[in-house]
Amino acid sequence: xxxxxxxxxxxxxxxxxxxxxxxxxxxxxxxxxxxxxxxxxxxxxxxxxxxxxxxxxxxxxxxxxxxxxxxxxxxxxxxxxxxxxxxxxxxxxxxxxxxxxxxxxxxxxxxxxxxxxxxxxxxxxxxxxxxxxxxxxxxxxxxxxxxxxxxxxxxxxxxxxxxxxxxxxxxxxxxxxxxxxxxxxxxxxxxxxxxxxxxxxxxxxxxxxxxxxxxxxxxxxxxxxxxxxxxxxxxxxxxxxxxxxxxxxxxxxxxxxxxxxxxxxxxxxxxxxxxxxxxxxxxxxxxxxxxxxxxxxxxxxxxxxxxxxxxxxxxxxxxxxxxxxxxxxxxxxxxxxxxxxxxxxxxxxxxxxxxxxxxxxxxxxxxxxxxxxxxxxxxxxxxxxxxxxxxxxxxxxxxxxxxxxxxxxxxxxxxxxxxxxxxxxxxxxxxxxxxxxxxxxxxxxxxxxxxxxxxxxxxxxxxxxxxxxxxxxxxxxxxxxxxxxxxxxxxxxxxxxxxxxxxxxxxxxxxxxxxxxxxxxxxxxxxxxxxxxxxxxxxxxxxxxxxxxxxxxxxxxxxxxxxxxxxxxxxxxxxxxxxxxxxxxxxxxxxxxxxxxxxxxxxxxxxxxxxxxxxxxxxxxxxxxxxxxxxxxxxxxxxxxxxxxxxxxxxxxxxxxxxxxxxxxxxxxxxxxxxxxxxxxxxxxxxxxxxxxxxxxxxxxxxxxxxxxxxxxxxxxxxxxxxxxxxxxxxxxxxxxxxxxxxxxxxxxxxxxxxxxxxxxxxxxxxxxxxxxxxxxxxxxxxxxxxxx
Numbered sequence: 001x002x003x004x005x006x007x008x009x010x011x012x013x014x015x016x017x018x019x020x021x022x023x024x025x026x027x028x029x030x031x032x033x034x035x036x037x038x039x040x041x042x043x044x045x046x047x048x049x050x051x052x053x054x055x056x057x058x059x060x061x062x063x064x065x066x067x068x069x070x071x072x073x074x075x076x077x078x079x080x081x082x083x084x085x086x087x088x089x090x091x092x093x094x095x096x097x098x099x100x101x102x103x104x105x106x107x108x109x110x111x112x113x114x115x116x117x118x119x120x121x122x123x124x125x126x127x128x129x130x131x132x133x134x135x136x137x138x139x140x141x142x143x144x145x146x147x148x149x150x151x152x153x154x155x156x157x158x159x160x161x162x163x164x165x166x167x168x169x170x171x172x173x174x175x176x177x178x179x180x181x182x183x184x185x186x187x188x189x190x191x192x193x194x195x196x197x198x199x200x201x202x203x204x205x206x207x208x209x210x211x212x213x214x215x216x217x218x219x220x221x222x223x224x225x226x227x228x229x230x231x232x233x234x235x236x237x238x239x240x241x242x243x244x245x246x247x248x249x250x251x252x253x254x255x256x257x258x259x260x261x262x263x264x265x266x267x268x269x270x271x272x273x274x275x276x277x278x279x280x281x282x283x284x285x286x287x288x289x290x291x292x293x294x295x296x297x298x299x300x301x302x303x304x305x306x307x308x309x310x311x312x313x314x315x316x317x318x319x320x321x322x323x324x325x326x327x328x329x330x331x332x333x334x335x336x337x338x339x340x341x342x343x344x345x346x347x348x349x350x351x352x353x354x355x356x357x358x359x360x361x362x363x364x365x366x367x368x369x370x371x372x373x374x375x376x377x378x379x380x381x382x383x384x385x386x387x388x389x390x391x392x393x394x395x396x397x398x399x400x401x402x403x404x405x406x407x408x409x410x411x412x413x414x415x416x417x418x419x420x421x422x423x424x425x426x427x428x429x430x431x432x433x434x435x436x437x438x439x440x441x442x443x444x445x446x447x448x449x450x451x452x453x454x455x456x457x458x459x460x461x462x463x464x465x466x467x468x469x470x471x472x473x474x475x476x477x478x479x480x481x482x483x484x485x486x487x488x489x490x491x492x493x494x495x496x497x498x499x500x501x502x503x504x505x506x507x508x509x510x511x512x513x514x515x516x517x518x519x520x521x522x523x524x525x526x527x528x529x530x531x532x533x534x535x536x537x538x539x540x541x542x543x544x545x546x547x548x549x550x551x552x553x554x555x556x557x558x559x560x561x562x563x564x565x566x567x568x569x570x571x572x573x574x575x576x577x578x579x580x581x582x583x584x585x586x587x588x589x590x591x592x593x594x595x596x597x598x599x600x601x602x603x604x605x606x607x608x609x610x611x612x613x614x615x616x617x618x619x620x621x622x623x624x625x626x627x628x629x630x631x632x633x634x635x636x637x638x639x640x641x642x643x644x645x646x647x648x649x650x651x652x653x654x655x656x657x658x659x660x661x662x663x664x665x666x667x668x669x670x671x672x673x674x675x676x677x678x679x680x681x682x683x684x685x686x687x688x689x690x691x692x693x694x695x696x697x698x699x700x701x702x703x704x705x706x707x708x709x710x711x712x713x714x715x716x717x718x719x720x721x722x723x724x725x726x727x728x729x730x731x732x733x734x735x736x737x738x739x740x741x742x743x744x745x746x747x748x749x750x751x752x753x754x755x756x757x758x759x760x761x762x763x764x765x766x767x768x769x770x771x772x773x774x775x776x777x778x779x780x781x782x783x784x785x786x787x788x789x
Contacts, residue, residue: 006044006082008034011091013077048080148174150185150243150257152265153212155305164268165223168519170215170308171201171243178206182248185213188256189226190240190264198225198241202507203248205317212308217514218267221559226267240264288526290351293341296333302359302520303368306512312336312369328372330437336369339437343445349476352521357479357486358448360512361493362391364505365444368512373434384408389433391444392493396430417446449476452492467553467787469545469573484557484789486513541584543569544688544784546695550745552688552784568655568684572668572695580668582691585655587684590711591628592650596643596718603631603644616678617706619715636716637769645713645721654681654712654723661694669698675729679706679714682723685784686777689746690726696742703729705773725750725777733758736774743776747783751776 036046081091152160153172163169171185183206187199199222204213216222226239242258242265258264289298300310313331316324344350349358365388366372374381374388374395381387384407386396397412398404411418411427418426426432426439433439455462456472463471466488470478475492478485490503497504517523540561545553568587572580606625614622621633628647634640657680663670672694674680682690686707694702705727707720714720720727730736737760740751744762752766752775753759766775 004038004084005035006038006084008036008046008048009081009083010034010048011079011081013079044082146176147178147183147245147247147255148176150174150245150255152241152243152258155215157212160265162266162268163218165218165220166518168215168217168305168515169265171213173206173211173213173245175206175209175211179208181206184246184248186244186246187241188244189235190242191235195242196226196235198222207317214306214308214511215515216511217518219514219518223267237268239267241267288352288523289355289521290526294337296337299333299337299340302516305515305519306363307368307370313372314370316367316371316375324371324375326371327431327435328437328440329435335437336441339441343441346442347445347449347476349445349449351480352523352527353482354476354479356513356516356521356523357475357489358445360486360509360516361448361475361489362444363512364508365393365494366391372440373431380405381408386411386414386430389430389443390440390447392447394433394443394447413447413451416451417443420446420450447475447493449474454478454488454492465787467545467555467785468547468551469553469577469579471577473577483513486510540564541567541569543571544684545571545573546688546692546746547573548575548695550692550747552685552692552746554685554688554784554786556786556788558789568687570688570691572670572691574666574668574695578666580663580665580670580695582663582670583658583661585658585684585687587653587655588710589651589653592648592652593630593645593712593721594648595721596645596714598718599631599642599644602633602642603629605629616709616715617676619678619709622713630711630713632713632715634715641716643713643715643718652712652722653684654708654710655684655687656681656710657687657690657707661691668695669700670694671700672702672704674706675703677704677706679708679720681710681712682707682726683779685779686723686726688784689743689748689779692746693739693742696745697735697739699731699735699739701731702739705729719775719777724779725775727773727775729773730757733760737761740774740776747780748776748778749780750778 034046034048036044038044079091081088150171150173152163152169154160155168155170157172159172160169171187173183173185182203184203185201186197189196189198199216201213201216204211223239226241227235242256244254244256246254303312304310310333312333313326313328314323315326344355349355363369372389372391374393376382381395384396386408388395394413394417396408396414397410399406399409411430414427414430414433418424421442433443453474454466454470454472457463458468458471466485470485470488475489478489486509487503487506490506490509494504496502497506500506503509540557540559541564542557542560543555545555547553566586566588567584569584570582572582574580602623603625606627606629609624609626611621611623613620616622617634618636619632619634623631623633625631629644631642631644633642657674659680660673661670670691672690690704707723707726708714712722717725717727719725728739731739736758740760740762743751751760751763752770753763754769754771754773755765755767756771759765763774
């Protein structure tokens with residue numbers, strides 16, 4: 001038997017006298033199993049912590065008492081069985097007694113646990129907290145029902161003890177007399193001092209004594225909720241989770257499960273090599289679903305992933321065991337699969353990310369293909385002629401749009417869809433959208449790609465909030481941005497909840513999206529972290545959006561990916577709203593400098609930290625001072641001199657400009673090269689301006705002598721400090737004026753020309769120092785709009 005696995009189970013013994021009666025005790029098995037391998041001595045050992053699992057054991061023990069007993073007495077008696085290959089091979093001959101905390105005859109002077117101050121982000125106050133060797137105090141059993149146990153499982157039903165970020169977990173809930181009741185589960189990250197809530201489910205209606213929830217993906221965001229400190233927190237790499245169950249209908253206490261070394265589920269930030277080797281092969285095959293049809297088995301798989309069962313169009317369960325039927329004409333997976341594939345092609349829902357977004361929303365609206373129309377409720381729309389029908393619940397408009405008490409009895413979008421389909425029967429017989437499978441699916445795709453769009457008014461509050469890149473875009477177009485506009489898409493579809501200030505049904509929509517992306521489409525395997533035909537990594541990197549009309553926006557996401565923390569991305573939007581990802585640029589922080597001074601000799605005003613020769617274009621020597629100042633020496637126009645750049649005490653950002661740009665795509669050409677300079681750093685906004693100027697002109701021969709050095713100095717210039725100006729060599733007069741106009745359009749307010757040059761519009765005389773190049777600097781205040789997500 002060496003190295004064979006033995007499975008142990010814990011039982012509560014209600015049989016009188018010695019021995020164990022399997023008939024009396026048949027329902028008294030603790031649902032958790034404990035496994036161990038047989039060692040070289042022929043022994044398999046496993047610890048079973050009785051007191052840590054006291055809540056569970058109390059419920060098991062008191063669930064089936066001997067006939068005539070009012071309680072279990074002063075002690076619970078437990079024994080263990082050993083199972084090999086599915087058969088019980090033996091049981092322990094001696095029972096273990098554990099004090100019964102519900103026993104009313106226990107001594108009154110028994111020490112009681114002292115209450116601790118309650119943190120609002122900790123499990124609920126009435127949650128029992130146990131310490132080794134000490135009970136949680138007496139509890140009156142709820143006569144209506146109780147939760148026996150909750151454990152983490154995978155999609156196959158296997159109990160989980162170790163997972164990693166990116167894995168899907170489900171919660172299995174064992175209960176008694178709870179069918180039809182509502183609960184909520186909370187997942188906590190366990191700490192010795194205080195626990196962190198990492199996930200909270202929506203309300204769940206218990207369908208049976210054993211309920212497997214749809215689950216969730218342990219995302220990076222969820223994992224980060226368990227990290228108390230950004231630096232030095234041991235939870236940054238590995239965490240342990242337990243479950244709290246909260247009854248929503250009963251007055252019963254909330255209950256925690258798995259709060260011990262055996263029950264906690266370990267979560268790794270990065271999956272171990274062994275874990276990777278054990279991962280299941282991608283069930284969707286070796287190809288992504290971009291421009292690829294679903295097979296029937298694929299649709300069954302995604303339905304099971306979200307719902308837990310391979311059932312569709314089953315209607316909605318009601319109280320008392322009744323069910324609202326779904327009247328769709330064809331309830332087969334074959335028709336659903338065919339309809340989805342047809343709609344995706346017809347309405348250009350082609351890429352994986354577009355399909356993920358669409359299905360996440362459709363499954364929230366239909367209960368994962370359970371219903372094809374709104375069921376009657378207190379909502380006025382559900383009582384209306386043109387109530388919500390189809391995959392995305394096409395809904396009419398109110399009879400009186402100013403009176404919020406009127407029904408949705410005007411066709412509105414129904415008429416628009418009827419015109420689009422050239423089928424006025426849709427208005428006359430609106431139930432066709434719920435009863436006919438083809439119309440049900442097609443109407444949802446029509447809403448997605450044709451009907452629902454972001455406003456086209458650039459001055460609207462919505463555009464002010466979300467940015468001009470969303471202007472006039474359909475839901476299908478917004479989906480191309482990956483995670484970035486999931487909230488906006490949800491709001492456009494079904495509005496915002498006034499209490500939570502989040503989209504209606506947000507948690508389900510978000511869960512569906514995460515599950516589909518990671519559990520079905522395996523998105524990162526095929527696409528990395530990018531979204532096809534959309535700003536690359538726009539959701540996890542600060543991005544400058546440069547628009548053809550001269551506008552510039554800086555978008556700052558809520559979460560920035562680790563490798564993008566010191567990168568800015570630059571995207572140009574042409575006149576047709578097509579996006580062009582131009583480049584990424586590294587940024588850093590340095591000390592701001594005042595305009596340079598020419599002292600005539602080497603400055604000695606502060607202690608010198610370094611004085612070294614350099615070969616940075618015209619700069620030949622650089623001195624750094626203890627107070628942060630920098631002095632540079634070199635030659636310009638045949639003269640050698642020093643320039644001193646003093647610090648202001650403030651910090652600024654600089655980006656390293658690409659050594660050159662040579663972008664040419666779809667009629668947009670963005671090109672430049674450096675000449676005779678190492679001043680290859682500039683202020684981040686100036687790089688955005690420069691990209692807009694280059695796109696506006698489309699020239700292939702623009703040369704720049706740069707902006708500033710990495711620490712904001714700028715020899716031989718005195719005004720290029722902090723990267724606030726960019727120099728370009730002159731072109732012919734006609735093209736030069738166009739270049740100047742473009743700089744002006746994108747917000748530059750100060751342009752200096754040489755005294756020997758033509759008096760170009762928007763420029764002033766910069767004397768002979770600018771005879772060889774145009775100086776363009778100082779961005780208009782407020783020109784770059786900051787948008788924080």
